[in-house]
Structures are given as structure tokens and as C-alpha cells.
Amino acid sequence: MTFHISLIILLFGVGHSSFSNPMLLVEQQLFQYIDDHQDEFVQKLAEWVAVESDSLQPRLRAKVTEMIKTAAVSLRCLGADVTLNDTGIQQLPDGQNISLPPVILAKLGEDPLKPTVCFYGHVDVMPAKIQDGWKTPPFTLTEIDGNLYGRGATDNKGPVLAWINAVSTFKALNIDLPVNIKFLIEGMEEAQSIGLEGLLEKENQRFFSSVDYIVISDNTWLTTKKPALTYGTRGNACFSIEVEGGEKDLHSGGVGGIIHEPMSDLIALLDSLVNSSGHILIPGIYDDVAPLTEEEKQLYEPIEFDLKEYKTNIGVKKFLYDTKEEILLHLWRFPSLSIHGIEGAFYEPGIKTVIPSRVTGKFSIRQVPHMALSTVECQVKKYLEDVFSERKSPNKLTVTMQMGASPWVANIRDPQFEAAKKAIKKVFKQDPDMIRDGATIPIARMFQKITKKSVMMFPIGAVDDGEHSQKEKISRSNYINGTKVFASFLLEISKLHGELKLEASKLKIET
Structure with a gap:
């Protein structure tokens, strides 16, 4: 028998105290299942890391396509409707033309009463060779002191799998997904997402027409311990x-x-x-x-940022600025x-x-x-x-x-930010830092510009995960808790979206 979250909402009323206990019970079941099956989730990550899906080297293009097809199989196992979409040809500097890997568009659920969340991720990786200075084989996932080392572990195969694991947990427990969910997974992100913009424009009035929220999990926290939500990047x-x-x-x-x-x-x-x-x-x-507003300035005060730790992480002795606020402003703002x-x-x-x-x-x-x-x-x-x-x-x-x-900045009052904050509080037992990223992540701006939808960056990796480095890793804890927080987020965004719709209905009746 399937446990229908949406039915609970209708029976008990959105925001009714009776709803909170069943939702809490569902959450506990989800979290317990994720804990019990974490070794299986780690093994799946090992299988994905083993595929050398390097998008920068043309000779490995077949490996990228193999990885895309592997991800498509995982999504079909969830019951998703999956299509592999052609994005054309890439011309190399020497004049040679090679095919771009297909882009996955997948959807699961079309209930008009539920919000629709679209997750973006990529399964291509940067080049990696053992002679570059790796202490472990880069395409063999190796666990050392609770950390899972391997190319793509945090950028971006781990977070992509955490989303798939979260949805699979609902399925395994026969719990009705509280949202409609869509996936867009590509294999050319490390090579500037060649061909993706055209696909977004083509699918804007079709695949994205019913999407309410877009979530990207392709960056990291500001620290090693405290979760974060990202609302802006530099261009x-x-x-x-x-x-x-x-x-x-x-x-x-x-x-x-x-x-x-x-x-x-x-x-x-x-x-x-x-x-x-x-x-x-x-x-x-x-x-x-853009001028710094008082509201934005206040976001910097609770951020936990250890200057000494950050110096150690990046290997320098002195910054140009002395205070946390000055450094973060000049890094992000x-x-x-x-x-x-x-x-x-x-x-x-x-x-x-x-x-x-x-x-x-x-x-x-x-x-x-x-x-x-x-x-x-x-x-x-x-x-x-x-x-x-x-x-x-x-x-x-x-x-x-x-x-x-171009730079990207989101509205932190959007419902998905509130839902993500609540999910993080439940899983990590603390409020997240609200941060920007000093780097450039063109995909966030691309989604926002083309679809006009709410975009949020929801990382689960720590600042020391070393994307692109010879020590790339994701901790087992972050990978498993990341799966939990994504599952909780789906519950929270469903509840919050329902509350907003109910308030809008009441307002319409009153006016």
C-alpha cells in the first residue's frame, strides 16, 4: 500500500497540527532507511566514479556518453520517463567534429496538486591521473577516515546520486512522492555546458512549463562543518x-x-x-x-567563517583584509x-x-x-x-x-529557500549559512534567464572537498546526510507550497 503524503495534506489540512506527526513519522522512516542502506549508496557512487567521464578530452567522449546512459538507467529504475536529447556537434580546435553527449530530461509525476521541482546536475568530470599527485587511484572510490576520495565524488556525481537516492528511498518504502520531480543531467558542464543553452530554450515551453523550482547542487559549503545555501555567484x-x-x-x-x-x-x-x-x-x-543593502549586510553577521582555517585550506599566510565581513564582501560582493x-x-x-x-x-x-x-x-x-x-x-x-x-543572484525569500532551511535544521541540527560564491556558475544564470523560474543552489559538500584537485572527496557523512536533507526538502517544499496555495485561495475569496 502506498503512503500518500498529498492525501494527508488534504485530510488534515495544511498547517494543521495533526499533519505534523504523520510527516515526522514519514521523515523518520526515510532517514532510517537511508542509514540502513548507506553502504549500498556508497557502492553506487563507487560504480559511477569508476567511469572516466572526462568531458575535456575528446578521446574519452564515449565514456561521458556511457556515464549519461548509466544515469538514465538509474532514473528509469525510479519509474521516471527518461529521454536522451541530442545537442549537436562539437568542433575541436583542429577542425575535427565530434558528437556531444546526450542530455537527460526525466520526469516523475504529473500531479497538478503538487509542486514540481527540477534538479540539475552533471556527470562529467575534470581530467585526473595518478601521476598528477593523487595518493589514491582517481577513478577508484577509496574511503579513508570517513572520506570518499575519487574524481567526481563531490563534483558532481555524489550530489547527483544523493538526489536519486532520496527519491529511491520514497519508492522503496512505498511512500508517495510529495512533489513532481524532474531531472536535467548533462555531461559537458566541465567544458562550458556546450549545447545546453539551446536545449533549454527549445524545452522552455514544454519540459520547464510546469516547473516551480529549480535546484542545483554543484558547489560547496563555506566551512567543513556548517551547511550553507547559495543565493548568488559572481560573473x-x-x-x-x-x-x-x-x-x-x-x-x-x-x-x-x-x-x-x-x-x-x-x-x-x-x-x-x-x-x-x-x-x-x-x-x-x-x-x-549594486549597493549593499542593510538586509543583505545582516546576512553576513551569523556566518561562521574561520579566517585561520580558510588560510590553511588555501595555503596562504595573509589576506588583503582583516575581518570576516571585509573578506566575504570582497570575495562575493x-x-x-x-x-x-x-x-x-x-x-x-x-x-x-x-x-x-x-x-x-x-x-x-x-x-x-x-x-x-x-x-x-x-x-x-x-x-x-x-x-x-x-x-x-x-x-x-x-x-x-x-x-x-554574467553574475547570478536569487531572491532568498523564495519558498524553496525556506523549505531548504527547514530541511537542513532537521538533518544537521543547525541553521545554514546564507552565502554567495566567488566563482562563476553559468548554469544558474542560464536557468534563471531562460526559464524565469526560481533557482537555488543547495550544496552538500564541504569547503575542503577539493573539486578539480588531486584530493577530491566527499565525506560519507555529507553524502548520506545529503541524501536525507534532499528527502526532507521534498517534504518541506510540498508542505510550504501547499500553504502558499491555500493562502492565495483565501485571499482570492476575500477580494
């Missing part, structure tokens, strides 16, 4: 500065001191971008930064500029007294709301052209914005 504008001199490289003994050297021009340009305090020197760059490298210069060990004829510097600006990419691009180009003009160099300057991704 990223990536630039190149090319300075071209003569037709060929020259010897410094033959022409050094009598020509305008491209490398000297480039170093001067790069040095003009940001000062030693991290302040960007491009005029007007801060003009469009203000733009930053980072210089990444120089192409065309001699970089091998030893000395080579060459004057390169053409060099390219690379830097990026992490922009924040309400900084427009087009405005940033104009400001950067004008500034660098002005600085270059002052040098009176005959060399040729070319400034290009190679890539741009």
Missing part, C-alpha cells in the same frame, strides 16, 4: 592583451635598448590593471556595482581582477635572451550585479588603449574579451 569576463612588434623574435644582445619591446609594453599594461591592495584601477569599473599568464614568452628553466615579437597576457574580472558585460568590455578596452597610447609605442595592441558569463 566572469576573460580578456587577452596581445602586443605585437616586429616580424620575428630578436636577440637582446643585438637590439636590446634600441627598440620598443612587446614584453615591456605588456608588463606595463598588466601592472596598470590592479594595485597591491586588490583595487581595480580601470576608471568606472565600480560605478554599476565586489569585483576582482586576476592576472593568469603570458603566452609567447620563454617559460622553461634556464635563461634564453630572446625578445619575443608577440606576447599575449591573460586576465579576468569577476563581475557582480549590476555590472553589464558590454560595459565592462568597453571600460577595459578604452583604459588599456589609453595606457598604451601614453607609452608611445609603435607596437600593435589588440584587446579581446575571450569569454563572458
Whole structure:
């Protein structure tokens, strides 16, 4: 006999005290089942980690497709209606064309009385080799001191499986899912989600038409112990500065001191971008930064952020700022500029007294709301052209914005944030930090822009999980409790959504 959550809501009334006990009983059953079957969930993660689904190396594209099909099988086992959607062809730098892996669109339930939650995740991973410095085989899940090490463990196979595990627990206990749930799972996230935007636009009026909430679990907490919900990320504008001199490289003994050297021009340009305090020197760059409201400022006060621990985690001795608030504001809330490298210069060990004829510097600006990419691009180009003009160099300057991704920010009053807070409180016994992410996660902005739906980032990994590193892991505790918190979230969003609909109905009757 199936235990219908939605029936309980109808019988007892949303918000009625009699409803809380049956819901608590269901939650306890779910949590107990998850605890009892955690070894099975870990084994499933081991099977997924074993697939070298590296989307950056074309030779492994078949492995990515294999991983997508494996995920599709897991979703079909839940009873979901699953389709594998073609997203076209990828052209490689050498001109070769290869097929993109299909994208999973899956749906489970179409009850108009229930809210519809769409989960996004990816099953591709970054490259990993044992010779890169891994202490354990990167594609063999290895448990050490309660941590599950392996490429993709936290980014993003672990969280994807935690969602699938949560839904499978309802199914195993014959408990009716309290929501309609949809899954979008891709295999090209680490390669800029090539082809996904077109699919979202195509499916916006079909697959996403009934979706109420979109949840992404593809980032981490701010600390190792305290859960977090993420409501914003910075954007990223990536630039190149090319300075071209003569037709060929020259010897410094033959022409050094009598020509305008491209490398000297480039170093001067790069040095003009940001000062030693991290302040960007491009005029007007801060003009469009959204003002900090008092409400937002208050969100920073309860955040647990250990400066000493964070220094240890990232391996530095000193920050540019001294207080928690200053550091978090400059990490999440203000733009930053980072210089990444120089192409065309001699970089091998030893000395080579060459004057390169053409060099390219690379830097990026992490922009924040309400900084427009087009405005940033104009400001950067004008500034660098002005600085270059002052040098009176005959060399040729070319400034290009190679890539741009806009920032994303959500409304923390959206119902799913409230539901997630309640679920976290039940599972982790504490309120979450409400955080932003200093990095860029284009998919959040993409979903928000195209679907116009509420988007929330709901991480279960800790800050030391080491995505992309040689120590990538997810703790067994976070993986299992993450499964619990997702299950609890489905109950909470169903209840809260029902309460909001009931209030809206009452208001409509009154008016």
C-alpha cells in the first residue's frame, strides 16, 4: 500500500497540527532507511566514479556518453520517463567534429496538486591521473577516515546520486512522492555546458512549463562543518592583451635598448590593471556595482567563517583584509581582477635572451550585479588603449574579451529557500549559512534567464572537498546526510507550497 503524503495534506489540512506527526513519522522512516542502506549508496557512487567521464578530452567522449546512459538507467529504475536529447556537434580546435553527449530530461509525476521541482546536475568530470599527485587511484572510490576520495565524488556525481537516492528511498518504502520531480543531467558542464543553452530554450515551453523550482547542487559549503545555501555567484569576463612588434623574435644582445619591446609594453599594461591592495584601477569599473543593502549586510553577521582555517585550506599566510565581513564582501560582493599568464614568452628553466615579437597576457574580472558585460568590455578596452597610447609605442595592441558569463543572484525569500532551511535544521541540527560564491556558475544564470523560474543552489559538500584537485572527496557523512536533507526538502517544499496555495485561495475569496 502506498503512503500518500498529498492525501494527508488534504485530510488534515495544511498547517494543521495533526499533519505534523504523520510527516515526522514519514521523515523518520526515510532517514532510517537511508542509514540502513548507506553502504549500498556508497557502492553506487563507487560504480559511477569508476567511469572516466572526462568531458575535456575528446578521446574519452564515449565514456561521458556511457556515464549519461548509466544515469538514465538509474532514473528509469525510479519509474521516471527518461529521454536522451541530442545537442549537436562539437568542433575541436583542429577542425575535427565530434558528437556531444546526450542530455537527460526525466520526469516523475504529473500531479497538478503538487509542486514540481527540477534538479540539475552533471556527470562529467575534470581530467585526473595518478601521476598528477593523487595518493589514491582517481577513478577508484577509496574511503579513508570517513572520506570518499575519487574524481567526481563531490563534483558532481555524489550530489547527483544523493538526489536519486532520496527519491529511491520514497519508492522503496512505498511512500508517495510529495512533489513532481524532474531531472536535467548533462555531461559537458566541465567544458562550458556546450549545447545546453539551446536545449533549454527549445524545452522552455514544454519540459520547464510546469516547473516551480529549480535546484542545483554543484558547489560547496563555506566551512567543513556548517551547511550553507547559495543565493548568488559572481560573473566572469576573460580578456587577452596581445602586443605585437616586429616580424620575428630578436636577440637582446643585438637590439636590446634600441627598440620598443612587446614584453615591456605588456608588463606595463598588466601592472596598470590592479594595485597591491586588490583595487581595480580601470576608471568606472565600480560605478554599476549594486549597493549593499542593510538586509543583505545582516546576512553576513551569523556566518561562521574561520579566517585561520580558510588560510590553511588555501595555503596562504595573509589576506588583503582583516575581518570576516571585509573578506566575504570582497570575495562575493565586489569585483576582482586576476592576472593568469603570458603566452609567447620563454617559460622553461634556464635563461634564453630572446625578445619575443608577440606576447599575449591573460586576465579576468569577476563581475557582480549590476555590472553589464558590454560595459565592462568597453571600460577595459578604452583604459588599456589609453595606457598604451601614453607609452608611445609603435607596437600593435589588440584587446579581446575571450569569454563572458554574467553574475547570478536569487531572491532568498523564495519558498524553496525556506523549505531548504527547514530541511537542513532537521538533518544537521543547525541553521545554514546564507552565502554567495566567488566563482562563476553559468548554469544558474542560464536557468534563471531562460526559464524565469526560481533557482537555488543547495550544496552538500564541504569547503575542503577539493573539486578539480588531486584530493577530491566527499565525506560519507555529507553524502548520506545529503541524501536525507534532499528527502526532507521534498517534504518541506510540498508542505510550504501547499500553504502558499491555500493562502492565495483565501485571499482570492476575500477580494
